[in-house]
Amino acid sequence: MQKTRRRLAAALCALVAGLGATAAIAQSYPSKPVKLVVPYPPGGPTDIVARVIAQRLQTQTGQPFVVENLPGAGGNTGAAAVARAAPDGYTLLVATTAHAINPSLFKNLSYQFGKDFAPITQLTSGPLVVVVNPALPARTVPELIALAKAKPGDLNFASSGNGQSTHLAGELFNATAGTRIRHVPYKGSAPALTDTMAGQTQLMFDTMLSAMPHVKGGKLRAIAVTSAQRSPAAPDLPTVAESLPGFEAIAWNGLLAPANTPREVLAKLSTELRTAMEQPEVRERFEAQGFAAAWTAPEAFAGFIHAEIDKWAKVVQVSGATIE
Structure with a gap:
């Protein structure tokens, strides 16, 4: 019995000491x-x-x-x-x-x-923003979907790399809209945007930080944002979800x-x-x-x-x- 009590007392002391040490670490963090x-x-x-x-x-x-x-x-x-x-x-x-x-x-x-x-x-x-080459005859999400379905596999979208949000947002768009817009990966946002502006690729899902300066410069056209609600940074841009309910990629x-x-x-x-x-x-x-x-x-x-x-x-x- 005494051994059991000693063990319990020792365990309790160790627990209290451990809690004290943890509390001390937290109190002094960061040191x-x-x-x-x-x-x-x-x-x-x-x-x-x-x-x-x-x-x-x-x-x-x-x-x-x-x-x-x-x-x-x-x-x-x-x-x-x-x-x-x-x-x-x-x-x-x-x-x-x-x-x-x-x-x-x-x-x-x-x-x-x-x-x-x-x-x-x-x-x-x-949100990401959906931007297209100005020569593309699509100014809205429904027009983009119609164009992609009329020419399955002919349109392509650039991304900043395989597996990035700029890639998977496009794949989510394909899955939700029933389109077959082909993916073209790049090593970073800058070269992807450059080729989209040049017409080598037709569109891109990119961050507003990277894409919007080119939109303001007239080199790209923004047609929608990918968040569930409109962005305060571009309140006039509709969301993709306004045309494809449930779509969201942030x-x-x-x-x-x-x-x-x-x-x-x-x-x-x-x-x-x-x-x-x-x-x-x-x-x-x-x-x-x-x-x-x-x-x-x-x-x-x-x-x-x-x-x-x-x-x-x-x-x-x-x-x-x-x-x-």
Whole structure:
């Protein structure tokens, strides 16, 4: 009996000590620089979002938040590095829509997106915009669908790469509208837009940040946005869903930590990020890129991620897309 009591007492002491240590870690976090891994090259939309957030978090916490770009393999190189990092809150991943697509698209990922990360919060949410070459005789979504059905397989759409949201949004459009617009992948948004403007490809689903300057310059025509509601950045543009009910393809960014990061650290980060994204200057920087600030609690973000994984898995299956 005495041995049992001693064991229980020892276990209780260990539990209390562990809780105390965890609380102390959370209270002092962050006590050194925090790395935000952006799995894409510098200068893109995700990199810009990360740097806005990093600057604000540094101001709030007094500790450096450093952006590190680890591009490669459609965002998988950086994601794999964070999945292997110590679960202490000092190495975080700035994830995108592509990371919810990749589990269905890549056959041999070295990490599991739905299991190897602890969601912290969504950062941004924004539509893609459907842009066409001005010579294309389609000014609305119904006209584009009619043209594609009249010439099945003749039209093609450019994307910033296999598996990117700019690719799968087009495949979702095909599946929803019953069209056969062929996919032409590029290595980045810039060359894809260049060929669309030149008429080598007829249309593209791209971020507003990349595409709208060319629309304003008269080199492309915008016909719709891919969000469920119209975008405040272009309120006169209809949504695809106004012609194809239920269609929605948004580009998003979110922040994740390695799995098993202490809950108290995740909660601290979530609170700091909520404060950051309530700042007018942060919202204005996001809106300038066609994004809206989209803070969510960790549990809600986890549910959103799993819904996105399921949604895009169906699109990948219908499209037949795959990457070794």
